[in-house]
Amino acid sequence: MIIESVTLHQIKMNLKTPFGNSLETVSDRDLIIVEVNDAEGNSGFGEGVAFTTPWYTEETLQTSWHMLRDIMIPLVKKRFIAHPSEVNGMLSEIRRNPMAKYAIEGAIWDLYAKKEGISLSKALGGTIKKIKAGVAVGASDQETMLEEISNRILEGYERIKVKIKPSQDVSILKAIRERYPNLSLMADANSAYTLRDIDQLKALDGFNLLMIEQPLAADDIVDHAKLQRELKTPICLDESIASFDDARRALDLNSCQVINIKPGRVGGLTASKMIHDLCDERGVPVWCGGMLESGIGRAHNIALSSLSNFVIPGDISASTRYWERDIIHPEVIVEEGYINVPEGNGIGYELNRKELSRVTVVKEVY
């Protein structure tokens, strides 16, 4: 496989409803769609999931664009690639920038699977045929959050994640548990707490949460280990795990009992698969987190979630959860709480070119 050209599409999609977390509220989602092409006219698609601001990790859409254009595309273009698992090594001299790495590596995985005539799920070694859908409910006032949870349950979602922060944790969780005592529920703090809040965090043990996601700082697996020793609720790490080695160290330290694998955060599908396999060996369950993706990123998450140790429902929802219209065809749908893993070639969804061009704000070909 030789990449002849790469097209970067910067898109702007309007979220149906703004999505809040402990740090900011997102109304418009800017993303990069990476298209890699070979000489025979085949295309593979990947998605750059960095936000326009560095609240989640240090990468932004603009730093990803720079990394792709000036550093990464020149490293992969016109070079023979026998298998997409080699791309990780081709980019390994570049420190961090995992979302930019995933954007191009994911596109190459899709191209490879299409050329082989197999699904991306199969190319990755996936075995699960339909995955359980899960959904994240953004931070908002309590009534709005309760109403949204009720709507999502009616739509068939069986696992709900809510965003929490020190000023809105016990109150919202108590209100949810009063209405839904048996709901499969988890809470994501996006690093809103410190160890000084340990008593407040211990109070959350009373809500029978599946897990608490990333309570402490993104760069601190030591304090997470201290906290996990004090909490009954399993800690799940998200922002703290930016590579395979981060995952290994966090598991060695017992900093968490669950890992949220986002291919963008860990540098690609190959790295995701390595973390998945490590967790499987250690008996640690994983799930796939969401980044408010378009259908392209969502399709990659679905394929990844077909690996056998993705035993907890991820943040993988229907296209209509976020968008009036998605940029793929067909759109992702949830049926009775499940999403079918597509069996078609590559990501298994067609790009809707008309919709892509409608939402594109910048397009450059290299």
Ligand code: MG
């Ligand atoms: Mg998270």
